[in-house]
Amino acid sequence: MLDLPDPTQLAVPAFVLLVLAEIFYGWKTGRARFEGKDTMTSLIMGLGSTVSGALTAALAIGFSYWVWANFALFDLGAAWWVFVLAFVLDDLAYYWIHRMGHRMRWMWAAHVIHHSSQHYNLSTALRQTWTGQFTPGILFKMPIFLLGVEPAIVFFCAGINLIYQFWIHTEAIDKMPRWFEYLFNTPSHHRVHHANNPRYLDANYAGVFMVWDRMFGSFIPEEKTEPCRYGLVTDLGTFNPLRVALHEWVGIFKDIWHAATWRDRMLFLLAPPGWTPDGSRMTSDMIRSAWLERNKAKSKDPTPAD
Amino acid sequence: MDLVQIGGSLIAIIVLAVIAARLFPVKGGLTRERVLRNVRRFCPDIEFEVVSAKVFIGTKGEAAVLLFPDPHDGVAVATALGDRVVVRHIEDLSTITASRNKSGLTVDTHDFTQPTVALDLPEEQVSDLMALLTTEQSISGGPLHA
Ligand SMILES: [Zn+2]
Numbered sequence: 001m002l003d004l005p006d007p008t009q010l011a012v013p014a015f016v017l018l019v020l021a022e023i024f025y026g027w028k029t030g031r032a033r034f035e036g037k038d039t040m041t042s043l044i045m046g047l048g049s050t051v052s053g054a055l056t057a058a059l060a061i062g063f064s065y066w067v068w069a070n071f072a073l074f075d076l077g078a079a080w081w082v083f084v085l086a087f088v089l090d091d092l093a094y095y096w097i098h099r100m101g102h103r104m105r106w107m108w109a110a111h112v113i114h115h116s117s118q119h120y121n122l123s124t125a126l127r128q129t130w131t132g133q134f135t136p137g138i139l140f141k142m143p144i145f146l147l148g149v150e151p152a153i154v155f156f157c158a159g160i161n162l163i164y165q166f167w168i169h170t171e172a173i174d175k176m177p178r179w180f181e182y183l184f185n186t187p188s189h190h191r192v193h194h195a196n197n198p199r200y201l202d203a204n205y206a207g208v209f210m211v212w213d214r215m216f217g218s219f220i221p222e223e224k225t226e227p228c229r230y231g232l233v234t235d236l237g238t239f240n241p242l243r244v245a246l247h248e249w250v251g252i253f254k255d256i257w258h259a260a261t262w263r264d265r266m267l268f269l270l271a272p273p274g275w276t277p278d279g280s281r282m283t284s285d286m287i288r289s290a291w292l293e294r295n296k297a298k299s300k301d302p303t304p305a306d
Numbered sequence: 307m308d309l310v311q312i313g314g315s316l317i318a319i320i321v322l323a324v325i326a327a328r329l330f331p332v333k334g335g336l337t338r339e340r341v342l343r344n345v346r347r348f349c350p351d352i353e354f355e356v357v358s359a360k361v362f363i364g365t366k367g368e369a370a371v372l373l374f375p376d377p378h379d380g381v382a383v384a385t386a387l388g389d390r391v392v393v394r395h396i397e398d399l400s401t402i403t404a405s406r407n408k409s410g411l412t413v414d415t416h417d418f419t420q421p422t423v424a425l426d427l428p429e430e431q432v433s434d435l436m437a438l439l440t441t442e443q444s445i446s447g448g449p450l451h452a
């Protein structure tokens with residue numbers, strides 16, 4: 001087994017210093033906003049995520065190595081180009097894991113944590129899940145192991161990917177140069193991803209390369225006329241880390257418990273967040289179409305003459 | 307990850323959070339305007355005249371209950387969470403429990419993501435709100451979907 005360092009663990013001191021720098025920058029310029037309890041919760045979620053990740057890593061590593069050792073088509077080794085290939089393929093897998101993380105409630109139960117702050121700053125980047133290993137996310141990486149890339153290389157690349165995503169969680173940077181905005185995930189693209197404005201829901205799932213969103217039709221640019229409002233469609237009314245970490249799992253459990261049929265039970269797990277058999281809650285698609293309807297109605301309203 | 311790393315991380319977290327709290331103090335609680343703006347955002351499909359909405363705001367601006375002019379629309383509960391506002395729309399009042407506490411009123415929405423909401427209110431407002439919630443409850447008595 002290839003012995004590679006965990007890049008995210010090594011980056012932790014830099015994360016701390018950069019959050020501190022953004023706090024002071026925001027205080028001086030007003031171009032970044034923080035709130036003490038929100039920052040505390042985000043950072044506690046980050047620490048908890050590292051701890052839970054360390055406790056459950058053996059599951060993912062064991063399964064991935066079992067697949068790779070028994071079913072890999074090729075032995076690609078560990079040349080530099082394998083790392084480049086692994087980085088690109090892992091980023092593609094990340095795109096689909098992330099997209100499903102928003103479109104399947106089971107995976108949303110883990111990912112929702114990252115979206116649960118109403119702030120958007122570098123500390124939000126560290127607000128990470130505690131329950132990622134309890135979702136089928138790892139299955140999306142199987143094709144890479146089957147191709148013959150050793151899992152350690154893929155996990156190393158995933159770490160670098162996560163480090164890349166740290167700096168894009170900021171309001172302090174408006175737009176990067178056009179070519180960069182076209183190719184890469186940026187603060188502007190990711191602000192849209194964290195926004196709960198109906199216009200911006202379910203967009204910009206990219207990790208590093210923005211090309212996946214452009215390719216698979218999920219790209220929405222940030223509009224100057226519509227500032228992002230961050231958080232969930234129904235924001236959490238608590239900073240309690242345990243409630244933040246587990247709330248959607250509790251919701252799923254309650255819904256499954258009260259469901260009338262097995263079909264409903266399955267869909268409470270696999271359908272998009274907000275799905276109910278009677279349509280009494282709203283999915284992001286429903287919120288978006290209601291918003292479009294309201295806009296249509298508004299534009300039909302005769303403007304009062306003055 | 308060992309205990310020393312966890313301890314060190316916890317210290318760093320507390321230091322960062324305290325600095326953030328000092329440099330970005332939370333100013334001002336809920337006002338009628340702030341409650342209305344956030345309720346409108348959260349319930350875009352409910353159209354109502356701002357002047358006809360009854361809003362009860364806790365004396366410290368910590369939380370508020372808004373009664374929509376049309377009783378069939380139920381109520382909205384707004385809470386100040388740090389410097390932000392969180393809103394819940396309760397259409398069916400039988401799903402919440404309102405009770406008096408020492409300094410006002412407690413509303414329990416029985417929602418894992420929204421712990422009990424306590425409002426500091428003058429006695430006459432507590433009575434008004436309790437009466438209104440009770441009346442509303444007797445009007446609704448069940449799900450209010452048409
Ligand atoms: Zn996301």
Ligand SMILES: [Zn+2]
Binds near residue numbers: 169
């Ligand atoms: Zn993010």
